[in-house]
Amino acid sequence: MQNLYLDVSPLDQRGVTKFALSEEVMMEHAAMAMAHLIRARFNANSSVLIVCGSGNNGADGLALARLLEGDFHISLHIPFGASSPLAHLQRDRVEALGLKHAPIEGDYDVIVDALFGSGLNRPLGPTAIEALILMNGMSGLKIACDVPSGLYAEGTFDTNVFYADITVTMGAYKRSLFSDGAKEVCGEIIVADLGVHKKRYETPSPWKLLESQDLSLPNRIRASSHKGSYGHLAVVCGEKAGASVIAGSAALRFGTGLVSLISNENVTIPYELMQSHSIPSTATAIALGMGLGVEFCDDELSSLLDNTLPLVLDADIFYHPMFSKLLKRTSLVLTPHPKEFTQILRLTGIADIDVSALQSNRFTYVEKFCSAYPNTVLVLKGSNVIIGQGEEFYINPLGTVALAKGGSGDVLSGLIGALLAQGNTPLEAAIQGSLAHTLAAQKFDKNNYALTPFDLIERITCL
Ligand SMILES: NC(=O)C1=CN([C@@H]2O[C@H](COP(=O)(O)OP(=O)(O)OC[C@H]3O[C@@H](n4cnc5c(N)ncnc54)[C@H](OP(=O)(O)O)[C@@H]3O)[C@@H](O)[C@H]2O)[C@@H](O)CC1
């Protein structure tokens, strides 16, 4: 698990006050990290284009030019000149080596974007846009210095942004690199230490980045146990029974001792799942909403929920009149996709926004919801899933496009339900369910289009 920051400038200042580093020392390390990467991947004499802005992001790029000069063919493009004191200093140094601003011409083996970093404070103008279009059109390896130019601190970008193959980010992970849109533009993300180890440079943060090694599986440790020792998930089976069959099958695969589908009438289901018309007395958690439709009248739903069992809610239930009442429960996990989350925000009076406004500000709206409903765990689906409760937030960046398919969400609810049924806290169930979901998808390595929900469930066996 890694820390994530909206703004690392307090960490930079702490580097100066606590570790007596200077901004210049930190900048030298930033440039060295990029130089190390280029030297490791390219032979001497390779051509390197470095496009530098007027602030310290540009100054990082100028320092990189100095470090590579002599071994590589360096082309510098400095369309805005230098404005910060360090940019002036670094420019004087490269000019002493005979390097100076030149137009962008031809193609290069490496393209380094050092136009704007954390100081981007307004929409890009024509000069920056022209440079980015030229850079994006090149075939060489594209490296972003700190953040791809055009990406704002909230993780949004305008039409033009640098499309990086690798982002070398300075000091610590920025949260902006893990918005849904940023997944398209950042490429591989590498953190560069700035003169002290990252562990020293960082301070605690409420936002965390999940990693594959954070996965903890529901392995059984008691030698003498039986199916009743591992919980009983009741999946409410709605109009579209397939959704609950998928969720139930995922739950059984993820260690739940017993799974029952709760339906009004008998439906055809796999042999390994049980069927019931009411919540079994041995149930330890309930999954509700997937494929629900209008199968149950309000009274029937109320009686199914007349208990204090942990709940995972998905899909249709977010549009149901009973949802507001369910929000008052403790032990509650919600797994909306963005459109469903806008419905939740509207219903709770937090915001009346459309999906694109939400996607431009996912972090903020998750924080607002979690502050208003601190007992509820929210899993906001997306290419970078956000999990939040109260003042704790986690981003799971491990999902792939293979998951963009009907039924993937039912598997996720089933996995979370499985862990709730086995006694995990709602937050732990949400984190581990989401990790298992994305890592199982990664195990499907044939291609990125053919994964079905049952392929995904099958891969839970290989985690
Ligand atoms: N702090 C540290 O210790 C360390 C910092 N480090 C590095 O510093 C970077 C932050 O540097 P920074 O604060 O100078 O901001 P930066 O991203 O270069 O941009 C500011 C410049 O861009 C300009 N500008 C903004 N928007 C614009 C637009 N749309 N179109 C045109 N111009 C625009 C803005 O102009 P102004 O608003 O002043 O007119 C100003 O001149 C950080 O990302 C990291 O790489 C590392 O070396 C490690 C140590």
Ligand SMILES: [K+]
């Ligand atoms: K940049």
